[in-house]
Amino acid sequence: MEVIIGKKVLEKLNYHLREMAYSKLYIITDHNVKGLYGQYLSDSLKDYDHAFYSIPPGEKSKSVDMVLAIYDDLIDKKIDRGSLIIAFGGGVVGDLAGFIASTFKRGIAYIQIPTSLLAQVDSSIGGKVGIDYGGLKNIIGSFYFPQLVFIDVSLLKTLSYRDVICGLAEILKYGLIADYHLFKYACSNFDKVFNKNEDLLLELVNSSVCIKQEIVKRDKLDKGERRILNFGHTIGHGIESLYDFNKYNHGEAVILGMIYESYIGMEMGLIDSSYFIEIYNSLIELIKPIRFKEDEIKSLLDLMRNDKKNLDNKFIFILPTGKGQVGVFDNIDTDLIIKSLKGEWF
Ligand SMILES: NC(=O)c1ccc[n+]([C@@H]2O[C@H](COP(=O)([O-])OP(=O)(O)OC[C@H]3O[C@@H](n4cnc5c(N)ncnc54)[C@H](O)[C@@H]3O)[C@@H](O)[C@H]2O)c1
Known part of the structure; x- marks a missing residue:
C-alpha cells in the first residue's frame, strides 16, 4: 500500500492518479470537509469525470442507512469496477467509504485522503473499514486496503x-x-x-x-x-x-x-x-x-x-x-x- 505524505500535495493528486487509469471518480466526504476543501479537490481533479457524495459529519453517519443511501447513488451514477472511490475526510468518512468500496460490486478500488489528524496517523492506515450497528461501534466491517493513502498535512490547519x-x-x-x-x-x-x-x-x-x-x-x-x-x-x-x-x-x-x-x-x-x-x-x-x-x-x-x-x-x-x-x-x-x-x- 503506497502512502504519500507532504505539505500542499493535494494539488498534485492529479499527477498521482494518472498511472491508475480509472473511468470515474466517486468522492465520499462530509459537509464540513466538502465546504472547506471540496472546490480545491475538484480543481485538482478537473481532468477526471468525478462526483461528490457528502454526508453529515459525525459518528452517526457510520450507519447501515447511510451505506444503503450511498449504494443507491452509486447505482444511479453507474459507478462500476473501473471506477475509483475516494474517501475524503476524517475517520468516519474513511471507515464508511472503505466499507462501501469493499462491498459494492464485490469490491472496487479506493484511495484514502484523510483530512483529520486522527485519520492521517491512524484510521487511514491498516485497512480496517466498517460501520456501527445496534449501538455497537465498528461491529460490521472488513479488512480492505486502499490503493493509495494520500496525506496532505496542510489540510489540518482548519481542524478544531x-x-x-x-x-x-x-x-x-x-x-x-x-x-x-x-x-x-x-x-x-x-x-x-x-x-x-x-x-x-x-x-x-x-x-x-x-x-x-x-x-x-x-x-x-x-x-x-x-x-x-x-x-x-x-x-x-x-x-x-x-x-x-x-x-x-x-x-x-x-x-x-x-x-x-x-x-x-x-x-x-x-x-x-x-x-x-x-x-x-x-x-x-x-x-x-x-x-x-x-x-x-x-x-x-x-x-x-x-x-x-x-x-x-x-x-x-x-x-x-x-x-x-x-x-x-x-x-x-x-x-x-x-x-x-x-x-x-x-
Ligand atoms: N479504521 C481504523 O483503523 C480506525 C482507527 C481509529 C479510529 N477509527 C474511526 O475513526 C472515526 C473517528 O475519526 P475522526 O476523529 O477523524 O472523526 P470524524 O471523521 O468525525 O472527524 C472529526 C471532525 O473533524 C472534521 N474535519 C475533518 N477534517 C477536517 C479538516 N481538515 N478541517 C476541519 N475539520 C475537519 C469532520 O468534519 C468532523 O466534524 C471513528 O469512527 C473511529 O471508529 C477507525
Whole structure:
C-alpha cells in the first residue's frame, strides 16, 4: 500500500492518479470537509469525470442507512469496477467509504485522503473499514486496503482543538509503544502542534505512519502484534462509553486510559516510578485525570469486561514495560484496576 505524505500535495493528486487509469471518480466526504476543501479537490481533479457524495459529519453517519443511501447513488451514477472511490475526510468518512468500496460490486478500488489528524496517523492506515450497528461501534466491517493513502498535512490547519487532541493522543501512543523519542519530541512541541505548524506535523505524521505500517505489516489481520496499538484503549473505551460518548472524545479518553494503564504498569513493577511520572506529567498537560466514584468504577469494569478485545472473560491490557515499549497482559488483578481508577494516588 503506497502512502504519500507532504505539505500542499493535494494539488498534485492529479499527477498521482494518472498511472491508475480509472473511468470515474466517486468522492465520499462530509459537509464540513466538502465546504472547506471540496472546490480545491475538484480543481485538482478537473481532468477526471468525478462526483461528490457528502454526508453529515459525525459518528452517526457510520450507519447501515447511510451505506444503503450511498449504494443507491452509486447505482444511479453507474459507478462500476473501473471506477475509483475516494474517501475524503476524517475517520468516519474513511471507515464508511472503505466499507462501501469493499462491498459494492464485490469490491472496487479506493484511495484514502484523510483530512483529520486522527485519520492521517491512524484510521487511514491498516485497512480496517466498517460501520456501527445496534449501538455497537465498528461491529460490521472488513479488512480492505486502499490503493493509495494520500496525506496532505496542510489540510489540518482548519481542524478544531479537540480534533487535534484526538490525533495527538494516537501520536503519543505510538511514541509510548514503539518510539520513546517520538513521545518526548511530541510532548516538547504541544504548542506547535496546536498552532498546526506544518513542518512539525509532517514529521509527527511521518513517524506515526511508519510505526503503524510496520506493525500492520507484521499482523495484517489483527491476530497478534496489532494488539499493542490498543495501549490506553482498554480503559479509554470504557471511559468513552461510560459517558455515552458525550463528555470525552476518543483521543481524550485514550489519554486518560494511558495515564491509568501506565499507573497499573508501575504498580506491577513493569516500569519505574520516574518513567511513570514523566508520562503522567506530560499527559496531564492535555487532560486531567478523574477520581472515579465506586458506582462509576463498577460500570467501567462491566464495560471493559464486554470489550470485544477480551478473551475468556479476562481483561487484556497493553502495559508499558520500558521506554517506548509495551507488552500484552491478561492477568491483571481487578483490585489494581480499581485502585488506579479511584485515583487516590494523584
Ligand atoms: N479504521 C481504523 O483503523 C480506525 C482507527 C481509529 C479510529 N477509527 C474511526 O475513526 C472515526 C473517528 O475519526 P475522526 O476523529 O477523524 O472523526 P470524524 O471523521 O468525525 O472527524 C472529526 C471532525 O473533524 C472534521 N474535519 C475533518 N477534517 C477536517 C479538516 N481538515 N478541517 C476541519 N475539520 C475537519 C469532520 O468534519 C468532523 O466534524 C471513528 O469512527 C473511529 O471508529 C477507525
